[in-house]
Amino acid sequence: MLPVINIFGKDISMYAVMAVIGGAAFCLLSALLSKKRKTVPAEDIFYMSLYAGIGCLIGAKLLYIIVSVNTYWFPEESFSYNMKYWGLVLTSGGLVFYGGLIGAVIGALRYCTHFRIPVKEAFNTVTPAVPLFHAFGRIGCFMAGCCYGMEYDGAFSVTFQNAIGAPNGVPLLPVQLIEAAGNFLLAAVLTVLFLKTTVSLPGIYLACYGTMRFILEFFRGDAVRGKFGYLSTSQWISLAIFVLGAVLIVKNIILHKKIEGNL
Numbered sequence: 001m002l003p004v005i006n007i008f009g010k011d012i013s014m015y016a017v018m019a020v021i022g023g024a025a026f027c028l029l030s031a032l033l034s035k036k037r038k039t040v041p042a043e044d045i046f047y048m049s050l051y052a053g054i055g056c057l058i059g060a061k062l063l064y065i066i067v068s069v070n071t072y073w074f075p076e077e078s079f080s081y082n083m084k085y086w087g088l089v090l091t092s093g094g095l096v097f098y099g100g101l102i103g104a105v106i107g108a109l110r111y112c113t114h115f116r117i118p119v120k121e122a123f124n125t126v127t128p129a130v131p132l133f134h135a136f137g138r139i140g141c142f143m144a145g146c147c148y149g150m151e152y153d154g155a156f157s158v159t160f161q162n163a164i165g166a167p168n169g170v171p172l173l174p175v176q177l178i179e180a181a182g183n184f185l186l187a188a189v190l191t192v193l194f195l196k197t198t199v200s201l202p203g204i205y206l207a208c209y210g211t212m213r214f215i216l217e218f219f220r221g222d223a224v225r226g227k228f229g230y231l232s233t234s235q236w237i238s239l240a241i242f243v244l245g246a247v248l249i250v251k252n253i254i255l256h257k258k259i260e261g262n263l
Helices: 014-037 042-072 079-091 097-115 119-126 129-144 175-196 201-219 233-262
Strands: 004-007 010-013
Touching: 004 014, 010 014, 014 042, 014 119, 014 129, 014 175, 042 097, 042 119, 097 119, 097 129, 097 233, 119 201, 129 175, 129 201, 175 201, 201 233
Parallel strands: none
Antiparallel strands: 004 010
């Protein structure tokens, strides 16, 4: 729809613009929530977010490389040709959310353990901001035309004319915007839960997003995602994080019952 915008004669990726907006929204919401609960200083939340951001970029690129090897490796060409091509892949677009999520968790854990920040409280504070950041990222995907949906010539279909990744001139399901809307809703629900209750949020987020992503993967049209059996790489990861989320939820329920039993 709008892959780039021109500012002072320089083309800037709209995906990058939306990612920056999403990052700012993540930091702002996390800081506001930390001030409400006051369990972790807003300054630590900010620096933890920087660590998470670095891990996110590394993880998102690494998983993109892993799932794209079969697509972007040319066995008929020389090794030096492939290395030169992969140099372009490394320095250009191509990010996978789940890789970014895993990398962000590792980065955040690194900060918490090094500076002795309570992990449970810190992660609970930033969890509502994760789907908020992701929502803006998916809008960026829509702008660029990547992560596009299947062919669909019905209500609310979109047809790209100058997309970077999506086929142009073909009506498609705007799955990016559907996922963005789902993430905005999830961010709102998690924020309300944070403000009104003391439940542990990471498990709820993982279970909810894992379910949403697993379903939406059936409506994707892009092939560069990796596939094992009948499911995409992201669907297998979705199943794993759903199970992890369910385990965290059950563990939290058992913990609360034990605390209530000791009162």
